[in-house]
Amino acid sequence: xxxxxxxxxxxxxxxxxxxxxxxxxxxxxxxxxxxxxxxxxxxxxxxxxxxxxxxxxxxxxxxxxxxxxxxxxxxxxxxxxxxxxxxxxxxxx
Numbered sequence: 001x002x003x004x005x006x007x008x009x010x011x012x013x014x015x016x017x018x019x020x021x022x023x024x025x026x027x028x029x030x031x032x033x034x035x036x037x038x039x040x041x042x043x044x045x046x047x048x049x050x051x052x053x054x055x056x057x058x059x060x061x062x063x064x065x066x067x068x069x070x071x072x073x074x075x076x077x078x079x080x081x082x083x084x085x086x087x088x089x090x091x092x093x
Contacts, residue, residue: 008014 008017
């Protein structure tokens, strides 16, 4: 009711209420835009992970290029995977 001109005769109150509404709507717009951008980023990340896994699976089964030649370790062998994890832990220390 405060937004209507009949209810407020003072021009200062009309200006304050108007700018308050503009600020409130802008704040809600920013929140919604942030949520949308977050979901877009998450979707792009999941798509990239999906296709990386598809390519990795194809290369490791057919040519064993990505797993052994590039990284030097095979992900199909659990022992070398444990070694890779231990190496990464040591790098972080």
